[in-house]
Amino acid sequence: MALASLAASLPIAATASAASAAVRLRFRVRIGRAMASSAAAGASAATGASPARVGVVQMTSVGDVDANYATCSRLTKEAAASGVKFLCFPEVFSFIGSKDGESVKLAEPLDGPIMQRYCSLAKESSMWLSLGGFQEKGPDDSHQYNTHVLIDDTGKVRSSYRKIHLFDVDVPGNMVYKESRFTSAGDTLVSVDSPFGRLGLTVCYDLRFPELYQILRFKHQAQVLLVPSAFTKITGEAHWEILLRARAIETQCYVIAAAQAGKHNEKRESYGDSIIIDPWGTVIARLPDRLSTGFAVVDLDLSKVEAVRTRMPISEHRKFDSDWKPTTI
Numbered sequence: 001m002a003l004a005s006l007a008a009s010l011p012i013a014a015t016a017s018a019a020s021a022a023v024r025l026r027f028r029v030r031i032g033r034a035m036a037s038s039a040a041a042g043a044s045a046a047t048g049a050s051p052a053r054v055g056v057v058q059m060t061s062v063g064d065v066d067a068n069y070a071t072c073s074r075l076t077k078e079a080a081a082s083g084v085k086f087l088c089f090p091e092v093f094s095f096i097g098s099k100d101g102e103s104v105k106l107a108e109p110l111d112g113p114i115m116q117r118y119c120s121l122a123k124e125s126s127m128w129l130s131l132g133g134f135q136e137k138g139p140d141d142s143h144q145y146n147t148h149v150l151i152d153d154t155g156k157v158r159s160s161y162r163k164i165h166l167f168d169v170d171v172p173g174n175m176v177y178k179e180s181r182f183t184s185a186g187d188t189l190v191s192v193d194s195p196f197g198r199l200g201l202t203v204c205y206d207l208r209f210p211e212l213y214q215i216l217r218f219k220h221q222a223q224v225l226l227v228p229s230a231f232t233k234i235t236g237e238a239h240w241e242i243l244l245r246a247r248a249i250e251t252q253c254y255v256i257a258a259a260q261a262g263k264h265n266e267k268r269e270s271y272g273d274s275i276i277i278d279p280w281g282t283v284i285a286r287l288p289d290r291l292s293t294g295f296a297v298v299d300l301d302l303s304k305v306e307a308v309r310t311r312m313p314i315s316e317h318r319k320f321d322s323d324w325k326p327t328t329i
């Protein structure tokens with residue numbers, strides 16, 4: 001079969017469910033030619049056996065920890081049935097409150113009961129989970145950390161990253177956010193080796209600070225960047241895809257960005273559009289903003305990361321402050 005037609009015919013599964021009736025959608029997402037250019041990728045797409053099959057979730061979390069867990073559990077089991085080995089959830093997957101300070105009261109350490117449930121889910125499903133934006137108990141009773149937790153397929157917390165850049169922003173035409181009121185910033189960059197390459201962990205608003213991604217690529221040697229998010233509708237429409245593709249292109253990494261979508265309560269709405277981008281900057285999977293709950297799947301091909309880097313060796317071409325003559329401003 002010609003590569004182009006193989007690429008065009010690879011199905012990407014996505015599921016969607018309305019609140020009452022569970023509606024199952026299957027639709028095709030365009031997939032880059034290079035993804036399908038290895039026989040292994042094509043064969044595993046048919047058998048569901050790829051070790052690097054990953055999924056990106058879109059969901060509408062609410063102010064109910066149990067309801068959100070039920071959604072995450074259902075999606076994880078459906079993804080496992082599609083051969084997914086690594087599923088990425090968005091920021092605040094576990095809880096989105098409608099009142100100020102509500103989530104800090106629910107904050108728990110990573111060995112607390114909420115995260116334990118997700119660890120059991122990962123183990124039962126033999127699935128790695130990226131759980132972006134968990135309300136981790138903070139340094140005092142009035143502050144939490146906004147923590148991206150990575151659980152392996154044995155149910156062990158492999159790594160965690162506390163969001164460094166906090167969203168204290170007056171969104172034009174929307175509301176003033178002051179994340180730092182109840183959240184303390186992290187101060188440590190985190191990357192972790194996995195069967196899906198070296199992963200760089202970030203959260204949401206971090207996306208606007210490219211130096212963080214530069215360090216993950218050039219110091220940590222990350223191959224896949226994770227950006228679980230709950231972008232606002234207004235900033236998401238304006239900036240989301242552009243920022244994500246820029247990070248993929250300038251780091252030559254895969255980018256997996258799980259998004260919250262739709263209305264969480266009467267005050268808060270997020271911009272959907274969960275995306276997976278390849279290291280050339282091509283969007284290879286996406287869930288439209290109008291879709292509330294579901295996931296999309298791709299087979300990561302880490303040889304593509306190396307291929308892009310070999311042909312365009314930006315790591316060798318980089319110049320630094322110390323390489324330039326001092327400038328007068």
Ligand SMILES: O=C(O)CNC(=O)[C@H](CS)NC(=O)CCC(=O)C(=O)O
Binds near residue numbers: 097
């Ligand atoms: O407070 C919570 O419930 C969890 N935290 C979030 O949802 C955070 C802070 S309000 N949201 C963002 O960072 C949005 C960034 C964004 O929209 C942009 O950069 O444009």
